[in-house]
Amino acid sequence: MKRLVIAMVLAVLWTAAASLAAEHVYIKREQVLSRFFASSERVDYARLTLTDAQTRAFSGALGYTAPRKEFVVYFGKTGGTIDGYAVIDNELGKFEPITFAVLARPDGSIGDVAVMVYREEIGHEVKEESYLKQYRGKKFSDPLRTGRDLDGITGATISCHSIAKGVKRALWVVQTYRETAKE
Numbered sequence: 599m600k601r602l603v604i605a606m607v608l609a610v611l612w613t614a615a616a617s618l619a620a621e622h623v624y625i626k627r628e629q630v631l632s633r634f635f636a637s638s639e640r641v642d643y644a645r646l647t648l649t650d651a652q653t654r655a656f657s658g659a660l661g662y663t664a665p666r667k668e669f670v671v672y673f674g675k676t677g678g679t680i681d682g683y684a685v686i687d688n689e690l691g692k693f694e695p696i697t698f699a700v701l702a703r704p705d706g707s708i709g710d711v712a713v714m715v716y717r718e719e720i721g722h723e724v725k726e727e728s729y730l731k732q733y734r735g736k737k738f739s740d741p742l743r744t745g746r747d748l749d750g751i752t753g754a755t756i757s758c759h760s761i762a763k764g765v766k767r768a769l770w771v772v773q774t775y776r777e778t779a780k781e
Contacts (some may be wrong), residue, residue: 602752619695620694620718620719621715621716621717621753622715622716622717622718622722623714623715624712624713624714624715624716624725625699625712625714626714627686627699627714629732630684630686630699630712630714631672631684631699633710633712634667634672634674634682634684634701634709634710634712635672635674635681635682635684636700637674637676637681638674638675638676638681638682639656639675639677640674640675641672641673641675642672642673642675643670643671643672643673644670644671644673644713644775644779645668645669645670645671646668646669646670646671646771646774646775646778647667647668648664648667648668648669648774653667653772654657655774656770656774659770660766660770667773669682669685669687669775670685670686671682671684671685671771671772671779672686676723676743680704681704681758682701682702682703682704683701683702683704683707683772683775683776684699684700684702685699685700685702685711685768685772686698686699686714687699687700687764687768687771688764689760689761689763689767691716691717691718691721691756691757691760692718692756692757693718694717694718695715695717696713696716696718696724696757696761696764697713697714697715697716698711698712698713698761698764698765699711699712699714700716700733700764700765700768700769700772701770702768702769703721705739706737706769706772706773706776707734707735707736707737708733708734708735708736708737708765708769709734710730710733710734711730711733711734711761711765712725712730713725713730713761716757718757720753720754721751721753721754721755721756721757721758722754722757723751723753723754723757724751724754724757724758724761729749729751729758730760730761731747732748732749734764736765737769738766738769738773739771742762742765742766743762744758744759744762748762774775776779
């Protein structure tokens with residue numbers, strides 16, 4: 599029995615170490631916001647807490663239950679003009695969350711997408727500019743689906759689907775924030 603417990607503890611420690619070894623931080627929050635809002639005079643944020651009606655709207659628009667009730671929306675401002683909106687979020691990859699950021703332009707289209715932290719052992723190619731640039735100009739009304747309006751990456755299929763799902767959610771959050779905000 600004692601050997602079994604020791605073996606289980608070692609297995610848990612090995613799994614945790616392997617997970618940490620796979621974590622790659624590519625860009626931090628301050629850096630991504632500086633990149634997204636390079637020409638803005640200031641960057642601020644607001645919390646969007648979903649009402650029950652918005653939670654139902656989320657499910658109707660995206661086809662799944664909102665992962666939480668509160669989201670943070672960053673926005674760049676110059677004078678009294680909004681330069682854009684950003685959402686930093688996580689979406690589950692195959693086993694681990696992928697942390698990403700989405701910049702939405704004032705018209706609601708995507709200005710940029712960045713993978714901030716990638717924790718899986720494979721599929722890290724989703725962080726590459728050559729993959730992420732295809733999101734630029736897309737809107738919430740676009741399918742944002744791998745194999746439809748987005749190309750996938752061989753060996754990173756789940757990660758591609760995860761990024762697309764998270765980006766679509768971020769656009770919904772920005773759209774909902776814009777409908778309710780008093781900027």
